[in-house]
Amino acid sequence: MTTAAPLECKQEAGVFAPVINRNRCEGKEDCVRVCPYNVFEIATLSVEQRRALPFGSRIKAWAHRNRQAFAVRADDCHACGLCVAACPEHAITLHRVSAS
Numbered sequence: 169m170t171t172a173a174p175l176e177c178k179q180e181a182g183v184f185a186p187v188i189n190r191n192r193c194e195g196k197e198d199c200v201r202v203c204p205y206n207v208f209e210i211a212t213l214s215v216e217q218r219r220a221l222p223f224g225s226r227i228k229a230w231a232h233r234n235r236q237a238f239a240v241r242a243d244d245c246h247a248c249g250l251c252v253a254a255c256p257e258h259a260i261t262l263h264r265v266s267a268s
């Protein structure tokens with residue numbers, strides 16, 4: 169699910185979680201800044217994560233010091249959609265992870 173920019177949280181925590189497209193993320197931190205639940209951190213891609221990228225994405229990641237966003241507290245996501253709207257690379261989508 170991809171959302172626009174709703175003004176309030178839509179769900180209880182744990183129903184939706186953000187998924188970051190590793191081919192798009194440039195680690196610009198907009199998601200870190202806007203998330204009201206502190207879901208994201210910026211970290212360095214592991215060697216395995218870099219190897220899993222297609223060649224073009226590996227070069228792009230290298231150009232950004234292999235720094236990308238990680239949803240380290242995805243269980244706290246309330247599906248407000250602020251991160252989806254804020255990401256300049258359109259790298260974040262929300263996915264349902266629970267039926268409740």
Ligand code: SF4
Pocket residue numbers: 186202203204205206207244245246247248249250251252262
């Ligand atoms: S939708 Fe994005 S900004 Fe909103 S709570 Fe979830 S991770 Fe944070």
